[in-house]
Amino acid sequence: MLFFTNAEITLSLVTFFIVLLITKKIWRRGKLPPGPWGMPILGNILQIGELPHMTFLKMKEKYGDVFRLKLGIVPVVVVSGLETIKKVLLKQGEQFASRPKLYTFSLINDGTSLAFSEQFGDAWKIHKKIAKMSLKEFSKSSRSSSYFSIFEELMSSQSEAFVETLLKNSEKGYFDPSQDITYTVASIICALCYGKHYGHDDQEFLGIIQLTVDAQKASGSAAPADFIPILRFFPLSGVRTLLRAIDKFNNFTKKHVEEHHGSYEKGHIRDITDALIYLCNRKKVEDKLFALSDAQIVSTVNDMFGAGYDTISSAVQWSFLYLIKYPEVQDKIHKEIDEIIGTSRSPRFDDRKDLHYTEAFINEVLRHSSFVPLTIPHCTIRDTNLNGYFIPKDTSVFINMYQVNHDQTVWRDADLFIPERFLDESGRVDKSLIEKVFIFGMGVRKCLGEDVARNEMFIFLTSILQHLKLEKEPEHHVDLTPVFGLTMKPKPYTLRTENRL
Numbered sequence: 001m002l003f004f005t006n007a008e009i010t011l012s013l014v015t016f017f018i019v020l021l022i023t024k025k026i027w028r029r030g031k032l033p034p035g036p037w038g039m040p041i042l043g044n045i046l047q048i049g050e051l052p053h054m055t056f057l058k059m060k061e062k063y064g065d066v067f068r069l070k071l072g073i074v075p076v077v078v079v080s081g082l083e084t085i086k087k088v089l090l091k092q093g094e095q096f097a098s099r100p101k102l103y104t105f106s107l108i109n110d111g112t113s114l115a116f117s118e119q120f121g122d123a124w125k126i127h128k129k130i131a132k133m134s135l136k137e138f139s140k141s142s143r144s145s146s147y148f149s150i151f152e153e154l155m156s157s158q159s160e161a162f163v164e165t166l167l168k169n170s171e172k173g174y175f176d177p178s179q180d181i182t183y184t185v186a187s188i189i190c191a192l193c194y195g196k197h198y199g200h201d202d203q204e205f206l207g208i209i210q211l212t213v214d215a216q217k218a219s220g221s222a223a224p225a226d227f228i229p230i231l232r233f234f235p236l237s238g239v240r241t242l243l244r245a246i247d248k249f250n251n252f253t254k255k256h257v258e259e260h261h262g263s264y265e266k267g268h269i270r271d272i273t274d275a276l277i278y279l280c281n282r283k284k285v286e287d288k289l290f291a292l293s294d295a296q297i298v299s300t301v302n303d304m305f306g307a308g309y310d311t312i313s314s315a316v317q318w319s320f321l322y323l324i325k326y327p328e329v330q331d332k333i334h335k336e337i338d339e340i341i342g343t344s345r346s347p348r349f350d351d352r353k354d355l356h357y358t359e360a361f362i363n364e365v366l367r368h369s370s371f372v373p374l375t376i377p378h379c380t381i382r383d384t385n386l387n388g389y390f391i392p393k394d395t396s397v398f399i400n401m402y403q404v405n406h407d408q409t410v411w412r413d414a415d416l417f418i419p420e421r422f423l424d425e426s427g428r429v430d431k432s433l434i435e436k437v438f439i440f441g442m443g444v445r446k447c448l449g450e451d452v453a454r455n456e457m458f459i460f461l462t463s464i465l466q467h468l469k470l471e472k473e474p475e476h477h478v479d480l481t482p483v484f485g486l487t488m489k490p491k492p493y494t495l496r497t498e499n500r501l
């Protein structure tokens, strides 16, 4: 016969109820997503490889649409599959709409960045709305009856100059076009943001390009400090270089914003900075609470510069690569331009609706290359559930856009480059298919610059192909393997241009 004291019985009962409560809570909130085992401190960092989106593709096969990793000490959930992604970005969009508290993100514009700040809430929503309106306001601003807008005029003149540069470089034989692409795209975004037209040999302009190169390199080497905090204190982490580059860039934009305040004329919008000043002045009158501060205007212009520079530069680099890899595709675009635009005038934004094959090509470049393979990381703002799994508050969430663009259940022969897949039987672009190309994100965090980007790519490509034929070196294999980054670049390649006119 066993005897228990009152104290023992009470202790057993309390323990029993505590275990019951914990089990009930775990049961109610559901289980965590599955995922690979990681090492202490490093987590799964060493398993990610050089092309994380491809590793995630393989992991999806094993673990499903929702799986969990640890990058250093940071828990990350990776989401794939269009329907599951729609739940995250559309259906439960707000719950997944923040950005993770990453160290490098917090350095960008002192944590006030529209794109990277963890401050998601009503003030952020207004910030994004104003930024969106400023792009719209600028995009329709015009100063000449010959062009639809300042933006169209700028694209036209810059593309013509770019044709000349490409022809001149070809005189020496095959060359790497990446620097010319970068310089042209940088001078376009400078004109869009600051209204300033820099020559490619201007020292201030070259300084800015150097800053972006420094910032990119430094953020690459500082990134491990996001996941293993102790690395922040090591000089190797690139943090100081990154901070210096960000600081210099901020001062550059600040100077332009101050100048704009002095020269701004109501009703005469010259660039994105003017559009932001105009909207903030209007907002201040309409609603005193909801205008942006000068520091926020500076950080918004910085965001637009950052987002509109590297992405478009990559898009043009990829487009050229596909054009030299598939000369028969290039022939078809030439034919379409010759028939619809001809040679006596420059391409216009309005031509987009008539150049179906060219539009199909642009969309196939975006889909096939998926050069922005993952969205900027998202983060949960509260405990939530996804496909029956429990995702705690403050979990970083990676969305694999590459997987959707290469999903065989969405795209037949997904790994082949076939612009015709976007055309219907009458040769017109099927808009419902274009909407499935997933490279600008979706929902609350969707890219602000999709229209700007699509217009820019269109004018670049049609202006160049109106005048030029691009050719690869004979016997050279064109390699489509990307170099990983927030935006992926092709490996260095060479080409030559020939005048068609």
Ligand code: HEM
Binding pocket: 114, 115, 116, 128, 303, 304, 305, 307, 308, 309, 311, 312, 315, 372, 374, 375, 376, 377, 439, 440, 441, 442, 444, 445, 446, 447, 448, 449, 450, 452, 453
């Ligand atoms: C082909 C070119 C471009 C691509 C592929 C692209 C793609 C993206 C992607 C994937 C995101 C993140 C979405 C997410 O986190 O869920 C993003 C955000 C953003 N993009 Fe773009 N983008 C491009 C060009 C541009 C341009 C030209 C601008 C502005 C002039 C721009 C402005 C922004 C801004 C401000 C954000 C932050 C939005 C937010 O955090 O809510 N982008 N873009």
